[in-house]
Amino acid sequence: MTKVVVSTAIELSDKQRSVITAALAAKTGSPDIAPDFVTDPSVLGGIKVIIDSQELDGTLRARLDKVEHQLVSHL
Amino acid sequence: MEIQPLQILFQIINFSAVLGALTYFLYKPILKILEERANRIEEGQAAAEKALIGQNQVEDLKKQVKHKAEKEAAKILEDAQTAAQEKRSSLLAQAKTEALLEVERVRTSWNEEKQQSMQQMKLQFTEAVIATSEKVIGQSLDTKAHSKLIEQEFEQLLKVA
Numbered sequence: 001m002t003k004v005v006v007s008t009a010i011e012l013s014d015k016q017r018s019v020i021t022a023a024l025a026a027k028t029g030s031p032d033i034a035p036d037f038v039t040d041p042s043v044l045g046g047i048k049v050i051i052d053s054q055e056l057d058g059t060l061r062a063r064l065d066k067v068e069h070q071l072v073s074h075l
Numbered sequence: 076m077e078i079q080p081l082q083i084l085f086q087i088i089n090f091s092a093v094l095g096a097l098t099y100f101l102y103k104p105i106l107k108i109l110e111e112r113a114n115r116i117e118e119g120q121a122a123a124e125k126a127l128i129g130q131n132q133v134e135d136l137k138k139q140v141k142h143k144a145e146k147e148a149a150k151i152l153e154d155a156q157t158a159a160q161e162k163r164s165s166l167l168a169q170a171k172t173e174a175l176l177e178v179e180r181v182r183t184s185w186n187e188e189k190q191q192s193m194q195q196m197k198l199q200f201t202e203a204v205i206a207t208s209e210k211v212i213g214q215s216l217d218t219k220a221h222s223k224l225i226e227q228e229f230e231q232l233l234k235v236a
Binding site for chain 2: 044
């Protein structure tokens, strides 16, 4: 069974969870998918989805990390 | 007055005897003594002359030795001065090279420290910017904005995946 973890900064509503679950089920082709919804304030905003070993990071934390990395690499 | 030949003959013999005795016992020894004295004087003069010549030779030799010693001393002094000058030049050049190397080392070290400080400052500035951004984001996003952002990002993720 496909393991899915969804991280957000705030707790999602049931409606939001349903929409996300349905979208992920369609995307992965697994209708019985059951994501674990995790509330993590450190992501600041946006959403991060981990499907097995694949990570899809759309959080503000990831963007800030990317900006920080680019700034530091140009020092 | 009557001449008496026998008495004259006797006087002649007597005078001859006295003359012979004087010659033998007085004249010849005195003459011998005078000759010996003259010889001693001549020998003394010769010895004196010889000594004088020897003294002159010694004086000449002393002058030559002194001149030679002075010449050698001057040569030694000149060599020492030349060597000292060369050593001085060498030491000066070495000191100059070492000083330049030290200046370069200090300059390099200073530049490295400056660069490290600048890098540290930039890093601290970046960290401050990120920390400030986190605070601003945390304070500015309400639930509605969060939800909207989540929806947008989720749509993007689905497109990319």
